[in-house]
Amino acid sequence: MNQDRISGNWKxxxxxxxxxxxxxxxxxxxxxxxxxxxxxxxxxxxxxxxKEQVEKEMKDWEDSSKYKW
Incomplete structure (x- = not known):
């Protein structure tokens, strides 16, 4: 999912x-x-x-869901 779509569906x-x-x-x-x-x-x-912990956690979450930047 790109930045524009995330911003548009932020709610x-x-x-x-x-x-x-x-x-x-x-x-x-x-x-x-x-x-x-x-x-x-x-x-x-x-x-x-x-910062490294946050990036890993966000990447793991993105990989396991349909929500990606």
């Missing part, structure tokens, strides 16, 4: 993101608005992960 997509990373707040997701790098930063901030 639906963010529910799936919230299921995966429940510590993210509604405000976090509203700020992110479909931008992968900003989502990675928010996950890193909320969970205390390294």
């Amino acid at each position: 639906q997509f963010k529910g799936k993101v919230k299921e995966q990373w429940g510590k993210l707040t509604e405000d976090d997701l509203n700020v992110v608005e479909g931008k992968r790098d900003q989502l990675a930063g928010r996950i890193q901030e909320r969970y205390g992960y390294t």
Whole structure:
């Protein structure tokens, strides 16, 4: 799924993101608005992960679902 599609379907997509990373707040997701790098930063901030951990977790999630950037 490309960036334009993610941004266009963000309201639906963010529910799936919230299921995966429940510590993210509604405000976090509203700020992110479909931008992968900003989502990675928010996950890193909320969970205390390294950048590498976040990238691995996001890639694993993308690979196991239909949601891809």
